[in-house]
Amino acid sequence: MKNLTIGFIGLGLIGGSIAKGLKRANKEHYIMAFARHRETLDAALADGSIDEALDGVDENLTRCDYIFLCTPVSYNEEYLTAIRPFLRKDAILTDVGSVKTNIHEAVARMGMEANFIGGHPMAGSEKSGYQYSNDHLVENAYYVITPTPLSPPDKVEELKGLALSLSALPLILDYKEHDYIVAGISHLPHLIASSLVNLVKDKDTPEQTMKLVAAGGFKDITRIASSSPVMWQQICATNRDNIQSILGDYIEALKKVRTAVADGDEQAIYDLFDTSREYRNSIPNRSAGPIKKEFALYCDIVDESGAIATIATILAAHQISIKNIGIIHNREFEEGVLKIEFYGEEASSKAVDLLTQCRYTVYHKG
Structure with a gap:
């Protein structure tokens, strides 16, 4: 992949993770960013995720081959208006929102379809903010790409290449679909x-007996009710x-x-x-839906040779049997790349303790 100049508007969990992932894939990409909080930009400069901090949406964006809009969807139209004067004719604006119709319609109203390709990396967590970003957040996750009727085909392919450089799985869809x-x-x-x-x-x-005995199936199918009210x-x-x-x-x-x-x-x-x-x-195990089995943990790992085998060996050495293991491809509202299922609660709890001791980041949700 050629060296690119890439701008970010918003540098939270998703924006920060994509910026870090792009830098990991190609250190020669030049990345600039604007964020509401200066401390976010200072942190990104300090860890090398970005090369330049912007004071606002300004003429510096004219240097960009790609601009990633990574702000809350309620601000999309405001930022589109601000970005438009600085968007080069051959540059591409993309976003990371989980709903596509509103931004596609706004882009069409503003005559920006030739410069826009929608995006939705299906990864994330309950946490938010740059401090929780990492360079492998979207690894093995579906990265949905939603072109407009006027999106240049070569730019669509190039954006697919960027997603692949993040080790994500690009998937082209119509935005309405x-x-x-x-x-x-x-x-x-x-x-x-x-x-x-x-x-x-x-x-x-009155004694809250339902709450007292709620477990098993009820907790499995309602776990996602703990998600952010603002986001939903x-x-x-x-x-x-x-x-x-x-x-x-x-x-x-x-x-x-x-x-x-x-x-x-x-x-x-x-x-x-x-x-x-x-x-x-x-439904394939690799495409995790929102309802999880009871005895499972989620482990954050980098996609590299032997990573899964190492974890399996650690568990086997301690006589912990694995029921199922696989990569989570749709983890927009999940934490952890690897899902491991067990036959019982005792094995699951023991595995959490063991992998934590081995310095893995483990999420255990009952």
Whole structure:
């Protein structure tokens, strides 16, 4: 990949991680950045992730081959307006937002489609801020790329190359298709989890017995209700058409379930569980959905030769049996690159202690 001059507007968890990853892939990339907090820029200069700190969105951006917009989606249009005068005719502006329609529509209104290619690295965590960024955050994660009708094909290929240089998995999608897909496999499950938790809270006994005995399946399917309220408020606001559509379909499906239960329709109930089991079991382990199994840990590792084998050897040496192990490709709302499943809670807990002692960063969510 040729040496590029790359600008960043926003340098939080995602922006900082991409900047670090690009520097790791090619130290000759020249990276400049603007962030609201000067201490963020000072930290990035100090650790070598960027070469130049900007005081604002200004003429320095005319030197950029690529500009990554990594700010909250509610600020997209404001920054598009600010960036536009400094965007070279042959330069590409891309973003990292988890909803694409709003920015694509704004870009079209402003006549910037020939300079824009949408992006969505499906990696992240509950934490935010540059201090939590790392150069391997998007390794083995899907990096969705959403071109406009006017995006130059050679630039789309070049952006795919940048994603590959980060060891990510580029995936080209239409932006409307992207937003429909994430509404079903990410946004709806979060709404279901949060509403189910609130239902149990409201229907609990005065002694809170439901809360006392809640475990297993309930905790598995509601874990994602612990995600950031601010982030999910913005996601629901920006993808509301897709969410309300698929949520309506889900409500109709629940009505059918309620009717089957009320009527004692054993065949319909059996079919519900049978078809869902078949489809759930057909989902590849590498594409982790929002519902996790009970006895699992997530381990942050760098993608290098022997990394997984080393962990497997450590566990085997201590007689810990592994049920399943694999790389998480969609970890936008997960922490950890490697998912390891165990047969029981004791093995899972023992593995957490052991890998922590070996200085691995481990996330254990029950």
